[in-house]
Amino acid sequence: MRLVRQFLAVAAVAFVGSQAVAAVDGSPWPTLLLGLLTAVLAVLVYRWVVRRTEHRRPAELATRGIWGATARGTLIGAAVFGAVIAGLALLGNFHIDGRGTVTGAIGLVGLMAAAAVTEELLFRGVLFRMAEERLGTGWALTATGSLFGLMHLTNEHATAWGALAIAIEAGGMLTAAYVATRSLWLPIGLHFGWNFAESGIFSTEVSGNGATHGLLDSSTSGSALVTGGAFGPEASVYSVLFGILVTAAFLRIAHRRGHLRPRRRNTEQTCATDTLAR
Template identity: 65%
Template sequence: MRLLKQLVAVAVVAFAGGALVGAVQGNAFVTLVLGLATAVLAVVVYARVVRWSERRTPVEVAGKGAVPAVGRGLLIGAGMFAAVIVNLAFLGYFRIDGLGSVTGAIGLLGFMAAAAVTEELLFRGVLFRIVEERTGTWIALGLSGLVFGLMHLGNEHASLWGAIAIAVESGGMLAAAYAATRTLWLPIGVHFGWNFAEAGIFSAEVSGNGATHGLLNSVTSGPALLTGGDFGPEASPYAVVFGALLTIVFLWLARRRGNLVPLRRHARAAAAATLSQ
């Protein structure tokens, strides 16, 4: 029940904010303000609903240490996407074709901030965290990652491979980042850094949603198997490999810090019953 309450509360803010941002996308500065406002409001609503439904302090969105954690995440996310672009450029499948749009990048800053915050609150703050309490880290990581990937199937140029890639490189990796730190600020930073670098800097396709207009004009060519095709670089094998490597690093940190939640007894019994059938 608390999972449903928290999902609904954050989803209402996400959809309302998304509708407003979508309605003013022609105005970059209004999009920036509305996007940032949506992000802040979503965190406030999440914190209040957690206090009300769980009778505890939402330490995962505590203000202390938030700025450096988001900053570290930004560097990781942007660096990860830049590594994908460097590999594609080395093969001749990606090139920069002049300067793009500063105002376009400003609008994408607000849009991506709202998307990163609301999606992390929904998928890692609510879904992963509560499922982990009941089943353990490993089942929660796989389940929340799968749901996160499947949610992208509704995008315009979506594909099954693209959804699988998102599930691995983003869903699993971002859940592992939360498990390693027990704060949502690092995965929020990683998510935002990745998305903004992809759209706001390199003007690449984002999760099959179409072309973007960021700081640089870019051209992607070559086999879809390597570039991600219409879905964008997120469906590139390079993105999957880098995301999987970061997932391993975060899970190693989580284990070292004692943050992994073991498989619960009733979850073990259910798994054993399933295997015996």
């Protein structure tokens, strides 16, 4: 019931926020305001529902170090996606056709902030954290990362490969960032940095939802395996490769810090094992 109550509370904020953003029909300044408001409200609701259901202060959203962790995550996310675009450009698959719009990018700040915060609270803060209590880090990462990928199958130009790519690169990378720090601020920043670079800077398709209008007017061409096709660069082999590398780096940090958790044995199995040992 902890999981259900926490998930529904944050999901309700995400739903209301998405409906409000849809109602302003892409107007940049209202989108910015409503997106940021959704992000802040989601954090407040998460803190409230965790206190009510777990009777503790959510250390994973501690305010100490919030700005530094979020900024580092944003820079890492933008840099990793920038590396994906650089790989595409080197092969002649990414083209800059001109300037985009500053106002379009402003609206995308709010939109991507809301998406980053609500999705991290739901998938890392609620689902992964509770799954890890029983399954251990490895199995919980695999299960919730797969679920994160499957969620993207509802998008307009979704493909099975795109969902798998999201599960590997994003589900793995974002969860590993949380495990390494045991804080949600770094993965929130990482998620936002990746999404904003993808939409607000390079103006590419985002998870099959169509192209966005950011700072650059751009296009891609070539093999769908390389460019991601209609799903966007998140379905590119470059994204999967870089996502795996970053995930491995975060998991190595988590191992060094002793943050990896084993699968919890069943109570009856534990008692039987102890009895045999005696």
